[in-house]
Amino acid sequence: xxxxxxxxxxxxxxxxxxxxxxxxxxxxxxxxxxxxxxxxxxxxxxxxxxxxxxxxxxxxxxxxxxxxxxxxxxxxxxxxxxxxxxxxxxxxxxxxxxxxxxxxxxxxxxxxxxxxxxxxxxxxxxxxxxxxxxxxxxxxxxxxxxxxxxxxxxxxxxxxxxxxxxxxxxxxxxxxxxxxxxxxxxxxxxxxxxxxxxxxxxxxxxxxxxxxxxxxxxxxxxxxxxxxxxxxxxxxxxxxxxxxxxxxxxxxxxxx
Numbered sequence: 001x002x003x004x005x006x007x008x009x010x011x012x013x014x015x016x017x018x019x020x021x022x023x024x025x026x027x028x029x030x031x032x033x034x035x036x037x038x039x040x041x042x043x044x045x046x047x048x049x050x051x052x053x054x055x056x057x058x059x060x061x062x063x064x065x066x067x068x069x070x071x072x073x074x075x076x077x078x079x080x081x082x083x084x085x086x087x088x089x090x091x092x093x094x095x096x097x098x099x100x101x102x103x104x105x106x107x108x109x110x111x112x113x114x115x116x117x118x119x120x121x122x123x124x125x126x127x128x129x130x131x132x133x134x135x136x137x138x139x140x141x142x143x144x145x146x147x148x149x150x151x152x153x154x155x156x157x158x159x160x161x162x163x164x165x166x167x168x169x170x171x172x173x174x175x176x177x178x179x180x181x182x183x184x185x186x187x188x189x190x191x192x193x194x195x196x197x198x199x200x201x202x203x204x205x206x207x208x209x210x211x212x213x214x215x216x217x218x219x220x221x222x223x224x225x226x227x228x229x230x231x232x233x234x235x236x237x238x239x240x241x242x243x244x245x246x247x248x249x250x251x252x253x254x255x256x
Contacts, residue, residue, distance in 0.1 A: 038084070041127070219238035
């Protein structure tokens with residue numbers, strides 16, 4: 001039975017999509033069966049997985065509106081080794097269309113029930129805002145992985161996210177918890193980043209993942225080739241860090 005994780009942070013530009021696609025590729029590389037769900041209308045995680053969002057006949061939009069099943073809408077990314085439930089601009093319309101339907105925040109949860117036995121991990125790339133799409137992700141997840149930069153404003157964004165998770169936990173999903181905080185785009189030469197990293201470990205303890213993702217040019221270049229960094233340049237420091245993170249995730253799940 002798959003473990004379902006949202007990759008979420010209410011602050012934009014913190015590397016959520018980069019984390020999602022590279023963790024998915026890293027998990028596939030270490031032998032895990034992975035489904036990556038793109039819940040962002042920009043469709044960056046879809047394109048970054050080697051799937052052209054413009055050519056998709058069915059997307060997560062169709063799944064949320066119950067006009068298609070995940071089995072019908074998913075595609076397999078041969079280059080990356082995992083399945084993709086893609087998104088494109090159509091998904092922006094789902095926000096409005098879901099407002100008046102029944103079980104609107106549980107649509108993704110119900111759809112996933114049909115396929116969870118086929119995977120070890122389901123990773124959901126959430127948009128930066130707390131929208132109906134993000135809520136669908138949080139309602140079906142066992143936990144949240146929070147990628148964050150070690151900067152002052154990132155700490156403020158984290159406070160907002162923790163409060164959101166508490167509200168969803170109390171009202172909609174009793175299983176939901178923060179699985180861990182992943183330090184991304186980390187530069188050990190910057191004193192402030194070291195200080196924030198130390199604060200995180202002091203406050204959140206073992207909720208902070210041991211793996212640290214360094215600031216890496218190859219990770220930044222990979223999306224323009226439609227690939228995760230793990231596939232684009234496996235020898236780069238960023239790719240190796242994500243594979244190490246994937247291994248840490250597998251070990252953490254065994255202890256859950």
